[in-house]
Amino acid sequence: MKFCRFNDNRLGxxxxxxxxxxxxxxxxxxxxPMRYPAPLGDQLMANFAEVRKKAEALAASAPRVGLEAVxxxxxxxxxxxxxxxxxxxxxxxxxxxxxxxxxxxxxxxxHISDWGLFLKATSALIGFGDEVKLRMPDRRNxxxxxxxxxxxxxxxxxxxxxxxxxxxxxxxxxxxTIRGKQQTCWRKSVDTYAVCGPWMVTSDxxxxxxxxxxxxxxxxxxRQDSNTKYLVYSVPRLIEYATEMYTLYPGxxxxxxxxxxxxxxxxxxVMNCYIExxxxxxxxxxxxxx
Ligand code: MN
Numbered sequence: 218m219k220f221c222r223f224n225d226n227r228l229g230x231x232x233x234x235x236x237x238x239x240x241x242x243x244x245x246x247x248x249x250p251m252r253y254p255a256p257l258g259d260q261l262m263a264n265f266a267e268v269r270k271k272a273e274a275l276a277a278s279a280p281r282v283g284l285e286a287v288x289x290x291x292x293x294x295x296x297x298x299x300x301x302x303x304x305x306x307x308x309x310x311x312x313x314x315x316x317x318x319x320x321x322x323x324x325x326x327x328h329i330s331d332w333g334l335f336l337k338a339t340s341a342l343i344g345f346g347d348e349v350k351l352r353m354p355d356r357r358n359x360x361x362x363x364x365x366x367x368x369x370x371x372x373x374x375x376x377x378x379x380x381x382x383x384x385x386x387x388x389x390x391x392x393x394t395i396r397g398k399q400q401t402c403w404r405k406s407v408d409t410y411a412v413c414g415p416w417m418v419t420s421d422x423x424x425x426x427x428x429x430x431x432x433x434x435x436x437x438x439x440r441q442d443s444n445t446k447y448l449v450y451s452v453p454r455l456i457e458y459a460t461e462m463y464t465l466y467p468g469x470x471x472x473x474x475x476x477x478x479x480x481x482x483x484x485x486x487v488m489n490c491y492i493e494x495x496x497x498x499x500x501x502x503x504x505x506x507x
Contacts, residue, residue: 307367
């Protein structure tokens with residue numbers, strides 16, 4: 218099943234065959250009211266089993282909206298972390314070694330175990346209904362298409378054997394990046410530089426993330442064309458690796474790394490994104506307006 222958040226914080230089930238979103242927003246009433254301080258984690262994901270049951274019950278008689286009238290938000294609104302895997306495809310490691318525009322003098326482009334994971338600010342998060350607004354247009358601004366994993370249950374010291382049981386679903390992710398020497402958390406946390414969506418495919422529909430094609434085109438020209446089978450650290454290994462250091466909470470997003478073919482975008486470009494089992498969607502690139 219494909220769930221989305223859309224328009225003014227509405228909840229939807231995506232009917233891909235009919236190009237419609239079924240508006241099941243009243244199911245959000247099952248999320249308990251909160252008092253300060255709010256619990257860590259996205260409360261839609263923390264209460265997803267109950268919300269989903271109600272949403273499915275509502276769906277038969279719920280109003281429908283054509284996809285063209287839907288503005289997709291990120292499927293989760295309040296992750297505590299956007300966890301990112303650097304250098305997690307061998308062909309991206311090779312291009313990073315070869316391309317000084319990516320490497321910026323780094324000589325230790327070796328293996329993800331040498332780098333660990335990094336975080337993007339949650340304030341950078343947008344959905345596919347928004348647009349990426351470039352900051353520092355004089356610098357190289359790159360697209361990185363990545364499989365996004367959305368955590369459904371609090372998860373600490375996971376093992377590869379049980380890791381996928383903590384996953385609520387999957388989405389497409391864009392780890393937009395200003396190239397340069399600065400820390401990743403600085404260059405990759407610009408407002409709008411973390412894209413997730415357009416919807417979340419639940420893990421009972423997309424059961425195996427280990428062999429999914431992913432393709433990114435810019436204005437119709439193929440830039441990235443790979444498959445998640447080439448991940449250096451698989452999805453279960455990434456969950457295990459992340460939870461060696463920190464607890465993952467419901468709604469936390471893991472961007473699993475990007476394959477070769479990263480390259481610059483400029484205002485006016487359209488990134489045509491596709492991941493097998495999730496779907497296809499365009500993301501526009503704009504400039505930041507003062
Ligand atoms: Mn990345």
